[in-house]
Each structure stands twice: as structure tokens, then as C-alpha cells.
Amino acid sequence: MATMFARPEALTANPFHYCPGCTHGVIHRLVAEVIDELGIRENTVAVASVGCSVLAYNYFNVDVQQAAHGRAPAVATGIKRVLPDRVVFTYQGDGDLASIGTAEIVHAAARGEKITVIFVNNANYGMTGGQLAPTTLPGQVTTTSPSGRDVTRAGYPIRMVEMLATLDGPAYLARASVHNPAQVVKAKKMLRRAFEVQMQGLGFALVEVLSSCPTNWGLKPVEALRWLEKNMLPYYPTGEFKCLQQAV
Amino acid sequence: MKTLMKGNEAIGEAAILAGCRYFFGYPITPQTELPEYLARRLPEVNGVFLQAESEVAAINMVYGAAGAGARVMTSSSGPGISLKQEGISYIAAAELPCVIVDIMRGGPGLGGIQPSQSDYFQATRGGGHGDYRLIVLAPASVQEMADLTGLAFELADRYRNPVLLLGDGVLGQMMEPVSFNPLPAGETVKPWATTGCRGRERNVVNTLYLNPEELEAVNHRLQEKYRLIEARECRAETYCTQDAEIVVVAFGIAARIAKAAVDGARAEGVRAGLVRPVTLWPFPYRMLAGVLKRAKAALVVEMNAGQMLEDVRLAAEGCVPVSFYGRTGGMLPGSRAVLEQIRLLGGKKYGHYVRPA
Numbered sequence: 231m232a233t234m235f236a237r238p239e240a241l242t243a244n245p246f247h248y249c250p251g252c253t254h255g256v257i258h259r260l261v262a263e264v265i266d267e268l269g270i271r272e273n274t275v276a277v278a279s280v281g282c283s284v285l286a287y288n289y290f291n292v293d294v295q296q297a298a299h300g301r302a303p304a305v306a307t308g309i310k311r312v313l314p315d316r317v318v319f320t321y322q323g324d325g326d327l328a329s330i331g332t333a334e335i336v337h338a339a340a341r342g343e344k345i346t347v348i349f350v351n352n353a354n355y356g357m358t359g360g361q362l363a364p365t366t367l368p369g370q371v372t373t374t375s376p377s378g379r380d381v382t383r384a385g386y387p388i389r390m391v392e393m394l395a396t397l398d399g400p401a402y403l404a405r406a407s408v409h410n411p412a413q414v415v416k417a418k419k420m421l422r423r424a425f426e427v428q429m430q431g432l433g434f435a436l437v438e439v440l441s442s443c444p445t446n447w448g449l450k451p452v453e454a455l456r457w458l459e460k461n462m463l464p465y466y467p468t469g470e471f472k473c474l475q476q477a478v
Numbered sequence: 479m480k481t482l483m484k485g486n487e488a489i490g491e492a493a494i495l496a497g498c499r500y501f502f503g504y505p506i507t508p509q510t511e512l513p514e515y516l517a518r519r520l521p522e523v524n525g526v527f528l529q530a531e532s533e534v535a536a537i538n539m540v541y542g543a544a545g546a547g548a549r550v551m552t553s554s555s556g557p558g559i560s561l562k563q564e565g566i567s568y569i570a571a572a573e574l575p576c577v578i579v580d581i582m583r584g585g586p587g588l589g590g591i592q593p594s595q596s597d598y599f600q601a602t603r604g605g606g607h608g609d610y611r612l613i614v615l616a617p618a619s620v621q622e623m624a625d626l627t628g629l630a631f632e633l634a635d636r637y638r639n640p641v642l643l644l645g646d647g648v649l650g651q652m653m654e655p656v657s658f659n660p661l662p663a664g665e666t667v668k669p670w671a672t673t674g675c676r677g678r679e680r681n682v683v684n685t686l687y688l689n690p691e692e693l694e695a696v697n698h699r700l701q702e703k704y705r706l707i708e709a710r711e712c713r714a715e716t717y718c719t720q721d722a723e724i725v726v727v728a729f730g731i732a733a734r735i736a737k738a739a740v741d742g743a744r745a746e747g748v749r750a751g752l753v754r755p756v757t758l759w760p761f762p763y764r765m766l767a768g769v770l771k772r773a774k775a776a777l778v779v780e781m782n783a784g785q786m787l788e789d790v791r792l793a794a795e796g797c798v799p800v801s802f803y804g805r806t807g808g809m810l811p812g813s814r815a816v817l818e819q820i821r822l823l824g825g826k827k828y829g830h831y832v833r834p835a
């Protein structure tokens with residue numbers, strides 16, 4: 231009997247701790263499948279960040295370093311400069327990457343650091359219980375914007391991919407979503423490209439993935455996916471924003 | 479062969495001889511000659527020099543590079559070292575070897591750019607969060623800047639611990655003849671490094687332990703290592719301490735000034751001596767206590783408001799009065815002023831306490 235569905239080798243047997251319906255798990259799986267398909271598991275070093283995905287070091291079946299909040303791109307830079315022929319990727323949330331770690335991500339991108347960044351945008355700080363993130367939508371209720379994000383006081387959400395696209399350093403920038411099977415297939419293609427770009431030595435690669443947080447959004451898993459589609463997609467359009475085919 | 483070099487540059491050359499091929503830093507006076515030197519030298523030996531966007535980024539690049547198994551260094555001064563504290567705590571927790579150079583200037587705040595020793599507490603007591611220790615080496619000459627750099631890399635690898643080389647603006651910028659001594663080949667086998675898991679179990683560099691029992695066990699293991707370092711690695715220089723009644727205690731450039739004052743006192747018939755701790759952590763308590771037991775008074779001389787003073791008092795355990803003479807803000811204590819303090823102690827039957835300047 232042929233096995234149709236198995237755990238990718240790039241995932242350990244540890245059960246995910248993510249809440250039911252949280253799409254961090256889907257994104258983990260996609261990244262692991264890409265690593266398997268590219269045959270790079272034993273040649274890869276991952277960098278886990280601080281957020282719900284901090285325990286990624288328990289899940290990705292590769293060498294891993296766990297970084298301080300926001301500093302994953304700097305840690306990845308240190309690893310990649312020592313081991314230029316290894317594949318190095320970070321896995322970061324929106325609080326981690328777009329708030330406390332803004333300087334690190336912008337400068338890693340500007341340097342054209344040959345790393346791959348998986349940026350999981352769930353429009354809030356999941357791990358600490360649902361506070362306002364830089365990516366929280368106007369009017370969105372969080373524990374620290376209890377009457378909805380008031381842009382006159384809390385400012386406007388940051389579109390990281392578009393912002394990074396103004397730089398010359400990045401070789402690949404894309405935004406994906408995983409709210410339905412068709413989008414999941416597209417997301418995987420983008421993730422694969424983001425690893426290939428690094429392997430081809432083209433430069434910095436980042437894929438932002440819109441992700442659900444049913445627990446802190448106060449929604450059932452399916453409602454959360456619908457909320458994402460209805461509210462996040464218009465503000466954060468999916469697609470490829472930069473896609474170098476060869477070194478410049 | 480001796481070369482005339484600035485202290486900051488001597489650190490750079492010694493690091494290269496110690497096999498360091500990676501440097502991540504950010505400019506700040508009075509240490510900038512070190513990154514500038516390495517920006518030129520490292521590419522010549524196929525190394526990597528990277529000017530980071532901040533000290534925060536630099537120390538995290540060090541974390542990544544050290545975790546990948548490399549000998550790696552960063553350098554800064556007070557304001558930048560403050561920014562590095564988060565990363566230093568993580569590096570200590572993850573037990574990654576690296577060398578951090580701190581060429582002190584006057585503080586607090588932006589302070590000034592003149593030499594100081596006001597970051598002794600920050601260096602020896604942590605500065606970052608959690609129960610961790612750095613090995614802290616305090617050179618007093620350009621030659622020692624070079625020698626202790628080599629030692630710093632050895633100790634970092636031997637104990638898998640960050641080592642801080644604590645100098646000041648005088649040592650960093652003055653020129654002295656220096657010779658570079660060949661080093662024994664460092665420990666290069668780092669089976670724990672994250673290099674890709676080909677042919678072995680995967681490696682994880684981590685500092686998160688959500689289970690308190692597990693985290694306590696990690697702390698116990700770290701503390702055991704620190705006790706071992708304390709037992710093995712205390713270093714100090716003594717000068718004229720055999721029959722010393724007045725013992726001056728000073729580190730770094732202040733110790734050189736104090737040495738001249740001790741000579742002056744001896745010429746006047748006062749039995750003065752000097753203890754110069756070379757490791758500030760582990761602090762040579764036992765060795766200093768032995769010298770103080772035979773003495774009548776101690777005088778601590780620092781370029782701060784009295785920081786190592788606390789360690790000297792701990793070593794003295796009340797058996798001799800401990801006085802203090804310090805200058806702050808980038809001012810240097812003159813050897814004549816120190817001699818005057820030694821005279822005062824003699825005249826006042828060793829009990830005089832000098833208020834911090």
C-alpha cells in the first residue's frame with residue numbers, strides 16, 4: 231500500500247503545541263515539505279524567534295538556534311557568514327519582525343544577506359495574549375486597543391513586504407496566505423522559491439504568510455479563516471513583489 | 479620582534495593570531511581603531527568584517543557565528559556595551575564562546591570619550607538579566623592587550639563562556655612596543671555547533687526552558703562551571719607585597735599609575751605594595767586576602783566612584799581598613815595624588831577614609 235500522506239522528514243515527531251485552527255502548523259508543514267523536496271535537511275540551520283513559534287526548534291528536524299526577540303535576522307547573518315554554503319532560514323512573527331526587530335530585518339534585507347525569512351503575520355502578538363502589533367488592522371480590537379486600533383493614536387499598520395521592496399538588497403519578496411487549499415498551494419510555491427533563491431546565491435528572500443490566530447481573535451477556526459480573507463487580504467495583497475532570476 | 483602599536487590594534491592582530499576570523503561591531507570612541515584595523519586585516523586572511531546596524535545586531539551576529547562554531551569577536555564602549563547586554567545574557571545562557579572587548583569611557587549616559595573604569599560593575603556583575611557570569615580580563619599595557627586577547631579566546635572555548643576584555647581609552651589609544659607570541663592551537667572541535675546535521679543528531683542552541691525544574695538544573699550546571707572557573711582562573715600581579723603595610727589595589731591603567739606611587743612611597747621609607755587583579759571575575763579574593771592579612775591598610779585606586787572597592791572590602795572581610803581614591807568623568811588619577819593618599823594613610827595610622835572624588 232502506498233503512503234499518501236506522511237510527516238515530512240524535516241519535521242520531528244514532537245506534537246505541535248499550537249491552538250486548534252492556528253495556521254502556524256500549516257506553515258511549518260509547508261516549510262518542512264519544501265526542505266525535503268529540495269533535499270537540504272542536513273544542510274540547513276534554522277533560527278527560531280520569540281513568539282508562539284519559539285518552539286519551532288522542537289519541530290523543525292534540522293540544526294536550530296533560538297534567537298532573542300526580533301534578532302533572528304542578525305543571528306542568521308552570523309551563521310550564514312560563517313557557513314556560506316549552508317541554507318539558513320528564520321521563522322518570525324509580526325511582533326518579532328515588524329516591531330522589536332525592524333532594524334534587524336531592514337538591514338539584513340539591505341545587505342542582501344543570503345538568508346530566507348518566513349514572516350508569519352497574524353495581526354497581533356499571539357504568544358503574550360493578543361496585544362496590538364504593528365500589523366494590527368485599523369479598527370481591530372486587541373487587548374491593548376480595546377476599542378479598536380485608532381490610527382490617530384496607534385498609527386497605521388506596516389506593510390513589510392512593500393517597504394522592503396524599496397531596497398536593492400532583496401532578491402525575492404512575496405506575500406502568501408493559507409486561508410484555503412488553493413492559497414496553500416501558492417504559498418508553498420513561494421516558500422520554495424524563497425529557498426531556491428538562497429541556494430542560487432541571489433540574495434535576501436522573504437515570504438510573508440498571512441496566518442490565523444483564532445484564540446486571540448476570539449473566533450472559531452473556520453470563522454478565523456474567513457475573517458482573515460475578508461479583512462487582512464484587502465490590506466495585505468498577496469503576490470510576488472520582487473523576483474530576481476539571476477544575480478545583478 | 480617588537481612592533482609599535484596602539485592597544486586597540488594590538489587586540490585586533492592578537493585576535494587574528496588566535497584564529498578569530500569573524501568580527502561584528504559598530505563604531506564608538508575610544509575603541510574604533512579596533513574595527514578599523516580588522517576591516518583592513520580580516521579580508522587579508524579570508525575572514526569576515528561586518529559593520530552592523532547597531533550593537534544590538536552585532537552581538538546577535540556574534541551569537542549566530544559562535545553557535546555555528548567560529549571564533550568570533552565584537553567590541554564597543556559603555557553606551558554600546560549597554561545595548562549588547564541582552565545578547566550577552568543569551569550568549570552566556572546558551573554557553574557560546576566569544577570575546578567581547580570593552581574599551582571604557584566616562585559615563586553615565588552619553589558621558590564623554592575620555593578614559594574611565596566606570597563600567598566595572600557592568601562587566602563583573604552582569605548588566606544583562608539572569609544569573610550568569612562573564613570571565614573579565616583587565617590588561618594594563620599594550621603587550622597585555624595582545625596576550626590577554628589570546629587567553630580570552632582560549633578561556634572562551636575551554637569553558638564555553640563569553641569573555642570580556644576590559645580596557646580603557648588610555649590603553650586602547652596609547653602606542654607601546656608589542657610582540658605577538660605564537661599560540662597553542664585552540665580547541666577546534668565543537669560537536670555542539672549548528673553546522674547542518676549531516677551524519678549526526680541535530681544540534682539545538684537554545685536558552686528557553688519553560689519547565690522551572692529544568693531551568694533550575696541549567697542554572698545549577700552554570701553555577702558549577704562558574705565555581706570551577708573561580709577555582710582555576712584567578713589571576714593577579716603583586717608588586718612589593720612581601721612586607722607591605724599599605725597595600726594599594728588597582729586594575730588596568732590605574733594600576734600603572736599606582737605602581738609609580740608605590741615606588742615613591744618606598745623611596746620615602748613607607749612600606750607600600752600593589753596588588754593588580756588581572757581577572758576581575760573571577761576576582762582574586764583569596765590571594766588578595768592573604769596579602770591584606772599581613773598589612774595595616776588598603777587603598778583602592780580606580781577611575782570611577784568606587785566599584786572594585788566593594789570586592790576589595792569583601793576580600794578584606796574587615797581585617798584592615800579599606801580607603802578609596804578615585805577620579806571620574808575621564809580624569810586620570812595622578813601618581814603624586816596617589817602617593818599623597820598613601821602618605822595620609824601612614825600619618826593617620828592607616829585608618830583614614832578618602833571620599834570618592
Ligand SMILES: Cc1ncc(C[n+]2csc(CCOP(=O)(O)OP(=O)(O)O)c2C)c(N)n1
Nearest residue numbers: 280281282299323324325326354355356357
Ligand atoms: C525583549 C522581549 N520583550 C518582550 C517579550 C515578550 N514577548 C514574547 S512573544 C511576544 C510577541 C510575539 O508576537 P509575534 O512576533 O507576533 O508572534 P506570534 O506569537 O503572534 O506568532 C512578546 C512581546 C520578550 N520575550 N522579549
Ligand code: SF4
Nearest residue numbers: 248249252282356443
Ligand atoms: S495564540 Fe494564536 S498564534 Fe499562538 S498558537 Fe494560539 S492561535 Fe496560534
Ligand SMILES: [Mg+2]
Nearest residue numbers: 323324354356
Ligand atoms: Mg503575531
